[in-house]
Amino acid sequence: MGISNIFDIASSGVTAQRLAIEVTGENIANVNTAGYSRQQVVMANGPVTSSNGFPLGSGVQIQTVRRSYDGMLQQQIVTGNSSYQQNLAKQSALEQIQPSFNELASDGLGSAVDKFFGAWQDLSTNPQGTAERQSLLSATQNLTDTFHQINSSLTSVASSADSDLTGITSDVTTSAKNLAQVNLQILASNAVGGSPNELLDQRDLLMQQIAEKVGITSTLQSDGTATVTLAGGQQLVNGTKYATLYTSPNAAVPPVNNILLTGLGNPPPANVPGSDTNVSATVGGAGNSLGQLGGTLQVRDSIVPGYLSKVNEMASKLVSAVNTQQASGYGIDGPPATTGNNFFAPAGVTAATIALDPALTAAKIAAGLPTASDPAPTSSGNNGNALKIADIQNSTLAFSTGSANFDGFYNSLVSGVGSDTQSAQNATAQGAAFLKQLGSLKASNSGVSLDEELTNLTKYQQAFQGSAKVLTTATQMIDIILGMVS
Amino acid sequence: MRITPGMTADNAVYNLQQGRAGLDALQEQISSGTNVTKPSDDPLTTRQLLTLQNEIDAGKQASSNITKGTLLLNVANTALGGMADIMTQVKSAAATLLSGSSDPTAIASTTSNLTQLKAQLIDLGNTQIGNQFVFAGFKNSKPFDAAGNFTGTNDSLGVEIAPGSQVGSTISGGSLLRGGTPPVAVGTGATAGGSPVDILGSIDALITAISSSNSSGVSDGIKNMATAADQITAAQTDVAGRLTRLTNAQTMITNNQNTLESAYGDKQNVDYAKAGVELSQQTTAFNASLSATAKITQLSLLDYLK
Secondary structure, three states: OOHHHHHHHHHHHHHHHHHHHHHHHHHHHOOOOOOOOOEEEEEEEOOEEOOOOOOEEOOEEEEEEEEOOOHHHHHHHHHHHHHHHHHHHHHHHHHHHHHHHOOOOOOOHHHHHHHHHHHHHHHHHOOOOHHHHHHHHHHHHHHHHHHHHHHHHHHHHHHHHHHHHHHHHHHHHHHHHHHHHHHHHHHHHHHOOOOOHHHHHHHHHHHHHHHHHOOEEEEEOOOOOEEEEEOOOOEEEEOOEEOOEEEEEOOOOOOOEEEEEOOOEOOOOOOOOOOOEEOOOOOOOHHHOOHHHHHHHHHHHHHHHHHHHHHHHHHHHHHHHHHHHHHOOEOOOOOOOOEOOOOEOOOOOOOOOOOEOOOOOHHHOOOEOOOOOOOOOOOOOOOHHHHHHHHHOOOOEEEOOEEEOHHHHHHHHHHHHHHHHHHHHHHHHHHHHHHHHHHHHHHHHHOOOHHHHHHHHHHHHHHHHHHHHHHHHHHHHHHHHHHHHO | OOOOHHHHHHHHHHHHHHHHHHHHHHHHHHHHOEOOOOHHHOHHHHHHHHHHHHHHHHHHHHHHHHHHHHHHHHHHHHHHHHHHHHHHHHHHHHHOOOOOOOOHHHHHHHHHHHHHHHHHHHHHHOOEEOOEEOOOOOOOOOOEOOOOOEOOOOOOOEEEEEOOEEEEOOOOHHHHHHOOOOOOOOOOHHHOOOOOOOHHHHHHHHHHHHHOOOHHHHHHHHHHHHHHHHHHHHHHHHHHHHHHHHHHHHHHHHHHHHHHHHHHHHHHEOOHHHHHHHHHHHHHHHHHHHHHHHHHHHOOHHHOOO
16 A cells, blocks of 8 residues: 555545535525525445555545435425415405404494394384484495495405415416426436435425415325326326416306316416316315315305305395385375385395385385274374384394394304304414424424534534645655655 | 524524514403404304393393383373363362352353363373374374364384383373273263263263253263263373383393493403503513523524634
């Protein structure tokens, strides 16, 4: 073994330490990069030779630059994000809906219903009073306005959810395109034998971003590329090919967005709404429980329609109960006083359409109910029917949720909105805590610690200095030997 | 477990957020003065609060109805008081002629006096408050014409004092002054002084008897007048009874409102002492967490590496 071997060993040390410092530098540079996994240099001693009769290694080799990574944890983070984003979408919609039902802070539908029946009570104490009749008409106007306002605020939450879908699908497509690009780079990197650690980080981050938006199943291939499948089983990304997820209005009036998926390709085939796969029913996962898209679909297709149907039910019951009683009483118009008039327009049985009957005048409000001593048409001071209509407020009606009076039904609805909002908030808070925990675990495993890197830097720097010193020593040894010769 | 500066930063942000959220919730409670500001704060309490609020509102409405009913009954009561006074005068005017005086001056003055008193009874029977006639039943016009014919109805305007419970706030003029609708026959001989009595018809009969110096007619008339006075008194008692019922109902509603409002307040009003203590605890915790965050995030090995 000659002096030249010392050179070899020292230079392998210098090279290895320099690479280790490079990796440390890379780690420090990426301390705040999202999705970055710290890299570690794995060193091993060189092949052992025994040319001098003693087995001795031939310097140091870099075996690999390893990425600190836990696939299982990553999968949990992906799933956790998917359901967290779903709850977040629901929570933000419910927080928009709640103020319409916040009877505690402001007068809403419940108070409007009370005022409406209160006006009937007032009318019953002075059935011929013009002021009482006029104030009943105003209270009714207030009631129908409140119904319309609730209807429009619920509808606008649904329609803004519908338009959100376009942005979400376009984000998904962008991420899918980027993932296909990363897959391509991974293949290229494999071809030249490199270990594409940063590309793998990007791949994982992109899959996580897609999962936040939409429920997916992902498979990692042996070549390092990712295949992404939507909840309905359609492929979104396969190798270097990806599909476009997009929205297209359907034929309903007013139109709502369908979610469509093109075939795979790079670039994928152009959008053809007529023949592309309609994934609206499956893309959110079972019960639209996955991803921001699932949450948004829930808001549009079940949460808002659910509340709206209850408000509509209330409007319909109110219109039919009041109209039936109004029709059996007599107004103070005429003479003769008329009967059989409508109070509400009979066609308006939803929160959107409830309205006073166009033919109703203050005089046609039927306060009078014939009695033995006051037969039809009744006198203008007769309050029998006004009392009966005022009593509708306390009468138990058969609602879809069971028997209740108007106040009871509406109060249940308010408390239902409250508990839905509360449970979405709780689910989101729990999801956030869970993700934070997972994030800590991931950071503990993959995160860059500056303290650690700085220590490593010092360590590698000193090792570099050491190897360099060996080189200097070997040089001096050569010089000495050459000096002996001369 | 490896701890990285990123983890410390994430933890700090998360915990500061939690602290801020807690402070924010307390601040909202204290500044609004209410425990539950949104249904999602406490859905169950929201349901209870709304039910309490509905009952309080129903009490207010019933209370307002009672006020109107009381007004109508008080007006009727005043009119009945006037009627009772008139009946006393009718009785004393007729009594002076009980012996069957034939003095034309006395007869003339008494009949003229009685005619005036009858007209006053009719006026009182037409008593109105606003556009409501308290003795007209459901009719919205003067219930008695000048001759004393009743054109109202025999109904009483029911006022709701509690859900499903009504008190009549008007008196039927037909039953009060005419003994019924149509008027009952004027009592003579054996039927004189029978109940119910057609008061206005009996006064007419009395005037006729006095004018014709019919002493048995005058005596029948005086018996009728005695019953008539009782009939007015009975109506006064009826009205007084209804007023008592309204007053009792009002008292009950007031008590109920107090109970309901204190229950509402118990649930909804912030206990400032408790909230204040919590706020101070929360502030201390938040300060500590801010200070700890500031100190920990400054620590770096870089400060010691040369």
